Amino acid sequence: MACRTSFLKAVLIVLNVLLSLIGVTLIALSVYELNSSTPGTFEHIAIVVQIFVGTFVVLTSFLGCFATARVSLGLVWSYVICLLILLCLQIYIIAAAHSTDYVERSKKDFLVIWADRSANVERITLLQQKYSCCGQLGAHDYILMGRGIPLSCYRAQERRENTLFTEGCQQAVQAHATDNVAIGLIIKWLLLLVEFGALGAATHLGITVRNKLRRERF
Template identity: 70%
Template sequence: MACRITFLKAILIILNVLLSLIGVALIALSVFELNNTTPGSFEHIAVVVQIFVGSFVILTSFLGCFAAGRISLGLIWSYVICLAILLSLQIYIIAAAHSTDYVQRARSDYLALWADRRHNSERLAYIEQRYTCCGSTGPQDYILLGSGIPLNCYKNLERSSSNLFSAGCLESVQAHATDNVTNGLIIKWLLFIVEMTSLGIATHLGITVRNKLRRERF
């Protein structure tokens, strides 16, 4: 019995360390993406939710390590409840991620910015420098509009033909969104698997500790 508890304790601590690392990775990815999204957009809201989930994951992993270290039945069951809540959120997030076309959302958000270039000039300038692109489909967009190509369309803001960005921002934004979706799904599924495993181990540990305490009473 003691060996089993020690083994489960060690496994649970390892899983929670892994869980905290995944949580940190999720927050880091989300914070990076937060700076590249338009406030109020669907993508922006989704990133904020991911930061909340990542923070909850880290706090839960700390609780799991503490519960395993103390072999406290109350803490173990509290940890199990937190994991159950996390798994519920995770299932919802994964379902939403698979049912939502984030690439189309990114496309729509960019087209909305481009449609009102005067009021979104700073945001468009940031996108052009961030993704090394120019205009919606290319530099010719500005020429067709009868305006000069802005300095944002040049590498290091140096106006020369060799520094001109040739790619359109619409394509670049969509490519970036595709990469984010792939990376996000990998992290979400990995987190889900670790959470499920941790839940199973924690439940088994809780039952084992409870049975041990019952035997000691008699």
Template identity: 30%
Template sequence: MGCATTTVKISSILLNTLLALFSIAAIVLIAVNPGSVPDDWDIPAYIIFGLVIVFAVIGCVAALRESICLTVTCAVFLLLLAILQIAVTINILNDRHTQSGIAIVEDAWDHDKIDALQREYECCGKDSSQDYILLNRQIPLSCYEGQNDADANNIYTEGCSAKLQRYYDSETTSIAVSSWIIAAIEIIGFLLAVFLVINFRNKQRRMQF
């Protein structure tokens, strides 16, 4: 039993450390890519990942000190955070599924804001530079590499809709994978904490006799 408890303690510490590192990475990802989560969800995401870091640290301290109170607290909050994270992740993914890279390009095209997307994503038009030609419009400099139209070979050949949608799908997948991994680690951490509480209590009872 002692060996099993020690193994679970070490596993709990490693798992909580991994959880904290994942959460820090998620916070950095959101900070570096402001559009990676919907505007309404960026603050809740920061709060959730911040709480995960706090309770991951508490979990490590609880396991090292064999504190029943801290371990119970950590277990309860890990379970609540897992439930909250699952709910927030589902909402974020639903919000992203109602949007798309194509819709963003369409909106930018309709409101004459396509230049910024063309420069950022190195694309041209909605589907290609032909979109401008068909409308008898001059192809803007933002469609050219280095914004240099002196050489026709500098023009971006890929349309913004396809390129932005590919980027959008990749980003959504990254958010989903990282969020589900963290939620799974939280649930495993909760189960380990429950096991530790049971063993810590049994150890205290044995010491009383």
């Protein structure tokens, strides 16, 4: 019995460390993306949700470590409840991620920004520097509009022919969204698997501790 409890505690500690690392990674990536996202867009809302989930994951992992160290039945079951909430939320997010075309949404968000260029000069400048792109389909967009190519279309904002970004921002934004979707799904599935493992170990630990307490009473 003591060996089983020690083993479950060790497994839970490892899983909770993994949970906290994944949660912190999710928060860090989301905060990085948040700085360059446009408030009100689908991307911005999704990033805020990811930050919330990442924070909840980290807090839950701390609770799991504390419950495991104390071997408190009440704390263990509280941890199990938090994991169940996380799992339900995670399953919903994964289902939504698979049913949502983030690439197409990113394209639509960009086209909305590009359609009102005069009101989104700073935003377009930021996008061009961040994604190393120029215009909607390329630098020729500015030429067709009878405008000079802005400095943000050049690497390090140095107006030289060999530093001009050739890729259009629409394509760059879509490529970035594709990469984000792939990375996001990997993190979400990994998080789901770790949560299932932690749930199983925590439930087993809770049952073991409960049975031990019952035997001690008699």
